[in-house]
Amino acid sequence: MQLPSGFRFAGVTCGIKKSGKPDLTLVVADPGSVAAGVYTQNQVVAAPVVLSRSRTPGAIRAVVVNSGNANACTGQRGMEDAEQTTRWVAEAVGCEPSEVLVMSTGVIGHHLPMERISAGVAQASGELASDPDAFLRAADAILTTDQGRKIAARQSTLPGGETISLAGMAKGAGMIGPNMATMLGLVVTDLTLSAEDAQAALSHAADRSFNRISVEGHTSTNDTLVLLSSNRVGTAAQTKGAQTKGAQTDGDTLAAFTAALTEMCIELAKKIPADGEGATHVIEIAVRGAQTDASAAKIAKTIAESALVKTAITGGDPNWGRIVSAAGYAGEPIEPAAMALAIQGTQVYRDGAPVAFDAAAASAAIRSASEVRLELIVGRGAGEATFWTSDLTVDYVRFNSEYTT
Template sequence: MSTSISPLATPFPDLPAVAGATPRVARAHYKTWDRCDLTFVTLDEGTAVAGVLTQSKCPSPEVEWCRKALVLGKARALVVNAGNSNAFTGNRGRAAVEAIAARAAGQLGCQPSDIFVASTGVIGVPLPIDKAEAGLDAAFNAAPSDWRAAAEAIGTTDTYPKGAVTTAIVDGRTVTLVGIIKGSGMIAPDMATMLGFIFTDAAVEPAFLQAALSAANGKTFSCITVDGDTSTSDTVLAFATGKAGNAALTGDDSPGADAFRAALADLCRQLAMLVVRDGEGAQKLIEITVTGAESDRSAHRIAMSIANSPLVKTAIAGEDANWGRVVMAVGKAGEPAERDRLAIRFGAVEVARDGLAVEGYDEAPVAAHLKGREVEIGVDLGLGDGRATVWTCDLTHGYISINADYRS
């Protein structure tokens, strides 16, 4: 983990244990570093699993493995390797994933398809099977860790460990949802080299868990971007151990389904924001809300066009209320827009309306807003009811330094 912590970092919360999910960490020495880089979370029998995976056409073998295993809906363990993404490594990469799943299945007496694997780091170097196996053995024999140790062990260029917790009342029982996540660059989750893992003691059928996770993903992970670059390895997995004792959630009509979905969405949102706050070189968190679009989908595309614009992001870095660049980004999105209906605000102050600058708007609160750590940009298109909110960070010298100096 980097030594220079993002100015947008928030403290790691106090995460409770989740009955049925037990994290352990070990040193697999995937890089020449002295830190834990293999995380092994064992899950009690009966654990349901759901996941959302990168839409990249060049996914890692881990992503392909998880996609297949998710069909079965059940899990006994999660293995996360940090420092090597194992992506774009052909048959050797596939063999490494198979070897990890087989080793863990042997330790736990389950099927390899019960083992979920995720890896993050450099692309193009096959994950060394001997290090993975030795690391797994060390983790299996280690004492359980806390979630913070796991959150640290899954990180790469992250500048701080990221975790979140929430609860919901389901069927008269309080269920706990805990999540850990990593990611800082190559972040534009098409669903983010983002890996996120959620653990709950709720009893949830896999199909409903998947539906709830997919819905939450659409409003959270899919709404963040650091650099518009989508990883080969993006993975979010949710595991439900069923130990809370509620009657299993099977669908929208199940008692507590709404509460669970809301809690899951809240957790995903917390986790997503932690990633943006650790965006490479980030000095400011930017929330972009587009309203008045022809559809929610159109609003989302326009918002992402703004969020991914280097000129908008550098303007915010420079604390410059350069709304002309916002106009540019709306215009290039390719979505329905009418210049002369467009309104733009920074914070609470409308700076442009009906396709031109608001004459004599008060610049002082705008300047003050832009000096803060959290910047809001609002765009109203004046066309319909479509709306979307996305989150990004500014583009600074820090991003260039991190990525022009990182050697493959």
């Protein structure tokens, strides 16, 4: 794994989780770094989201993540605890508290165990390293109900010939609804960026990745995605000001970076519904022919959040009527006579009418696939969008009837 230059990582166990699993992550960037963020659109919002949202885009040196406790719905004390955490991190790594972002995930409505947080920050700061093992320990410590780590890394050659690196980690398996706006993501890169360019690239990538996934459509209080750039690669001229610290990137370079970032964010985002609590299939919903891309996205989202569609896939049932009817109540303009649908490569509906197909073979194709693709045409427009969700199983119901949130 080729990690971006200018970063150190740590993941430790400090006793937040009763399970004894790793529960605190620290990522530190070299001086001169910048960050951007996108956050939950839930009106009930956790203290770390309020704090981090107020600091991005801007000059950021460190991100601290605790898992096992969301620090959500915790009132003024929750804000004070988040701010205190940034002070401990700043003292430990040698930066200003205002240069630290906080993420939290876990059970809602409990105050953070601050003595353990303090000890965890001290331990993590002493274990910071730039090697892949440190990155993997950091990726593990942000997990909660996840079955395993969610990471991605790649290199990209820019139009000017320079090679940059990107690496990302994410968590989430339940309480997943698009709308970034319980999901966290952190992406690091060494490309020289202004804070504003970083924000533009991240917002674009999030809209086409993390905002296109769902498990059960429940938007969390804590959803956060942060892009942190160490500004180590690139020769663009520096701009001035705390909120624009970094470099103004030329258009071709920014476009190439945004494409690479979006591609990696899609890879990371798809790992979340794949790990959906109790999930047996990822469902990819590709909608074409809508009036606009936004319209297509809303139709795909509506299908993704249909319990009837999700359970049909669980059972290997090519029940095309559930999919077509969900598109019809999405509230977006469609052309019913022009609609067509293929399920895992089998055409089942065309020009607004059913098509004869081998139901047993179609069912077998669904059952045998870990990822099931639904291709829906809703009209003759240019709008298109892709959305990912998980199926809905008895195990999901069992888990969430027993898990305290």
